[in-house]
Amino acid sequence: MQVANLPIQLLQNQQTDLTDKSNELTTMDGLLSKLQTAVQSIQTAMSGSSYTADISDKTVVSATLADGASEGLYPIQVDDIGSYASGTTKADWGTPAANATFKLKVGGETYSISSTDNSASGIATAINQQFGNMVEATVLNVGSGSSSDTRISLQATSLGPETIDLQDSSAHSLFTQSVAGSQAEYSVPGTGAAAVYTNSRQVAISPGVTLTMLASSPGNEVDVTVTRPDSTLANALTSFTNSYNAVVDEVIKQRGSNAGPLQGSTVLQSITEALSQIATYTNNSNSGVSNLADLGLGLDSNNTVDGHLTFTSLDLAAADIGNSTAVDAFLGDNTTGGFLQIVTNALSGLEDSTTGVIKNAESDLQNQITDLGNTITKRQNAVTQMTTNLTNQMAQADALLSSLQQQYNSIAELFQAQQTATQALSLG
Secondary structure, three states: OOHHHHHHHHHHHHHHOOOOOOOOOOHHHHHHHHHHHHHHHHHHHHHHHHHHEEEEEOOEEEEEEOOOOOOOEEEEEEEEEEEEEEEEEEOOOOOOOOOOOOOEEOOEEEEEEEOOOOHHHHHHHHHHHHHHHOOOEEEOOOOOOOOEEEEEEEEOOOOOOOEEEEEEEEOOOEEEEEEEOEEEEEEEOOOOOOOOOOOOEEEEEEOOOOEEEEEOOOOOOEEEEOOHHHHHHHHHHHHHHHHHHHHHHHOOOOOOOOOOOOOOOOOHHHHHHHEEEEOEEOOOOOOOEHHHHHHOOOEOOOOOOOOEEEEEEHHHHHHHHHHHHHHHHOOEEOOOOHHHHHHHHHHHHHHHOOOOHHHHHHHHHHHHHHHHHHHHHHHHHHHHHHHHHHHHHHHHHHHHHHHHHHHHHHHHHHHHHHHHHHHHHOOO
16 A cells, blocks of 8 residues: 555655745746836836926916926916806796707707706706717806706807807797807917917827916916926835845745755746846946946845845936936836836746746646646545455455355364264264
């Protein structure tokens, strides 16, 4: 039985070894995933959405920043914020007949309003649902005390002159337009360009930089200064450094006298090569920033732990103040070039769900573990069946021996009786 169990024990030992490797890969996978997230944080810090806008007069304009924004000065002069065509119904809406129908007229075009609820609220809701791209309807109560006076207010959704009307089925106007509407007007000082007239108070003054006109201020230049806060990028690089070092620590655990389960594996070699590619990246085409050390990132000079990165935020601040364009160019983008693309590609080679070295290794190990488990189960079932068969055979042998013993006893008794009878005859 011990000989029969020996192959199973060897298979179980192999399964344990593979499970240890799988668990370690899962740990490494998680750490590399965090490093990918840290790289994305750098990308986010470099994008316009993380920038800040300093506005010289916040009562005149506000600013919204998005990806694509660049650092710089964006002046604007708001000559007129324009107005939306608007008005209200002439009298209390009351309770129209159930079969009453209404029409909306915008810019000379007439539209039938489809609604089963002819109350002020019902009609306003129908207008917003069916024609919300042209006008916005709201319900107002202009009465006093317990005296209700419900009106429907309509306002165009874009600036500029517009004719709005709300009519009954007989084309009788129920509406008074109080504001004709006008376009907004702004100019960009210093460009010599003519004033711009627009149907929106939002101005896409530059990619990723949108200004919203809040008030008219003729002759008053408002300066919007867009900058990237050093702290945002510094925090991202700190996170990157910590995540990178966590991977390095896990790699170190797989080496030496007490090496982990990935010792000597091709996967560990691939991870090491990726880390080296990241830490030693250089780009000599940039003036002022050519390597990570120029941004305050460098390998541990004390060599207390091989491969660790250190980060000095003051070095980054100095580089950014001295030549922010060079910093931007060196870091680049995760799809178009620079450090971010190199890191992204290196980590994708490990982590890609289809082609990544680690993902494929994890899948392969799981398949091997499953196959071994099936083999062990089959072997165990075979041993169990063998044990059952042997037990049954031994039981049958015991039964046969018992039967033979009974036969022997019967024969012995016959011989004994014959001897007794023979002795009795001889004495007589």
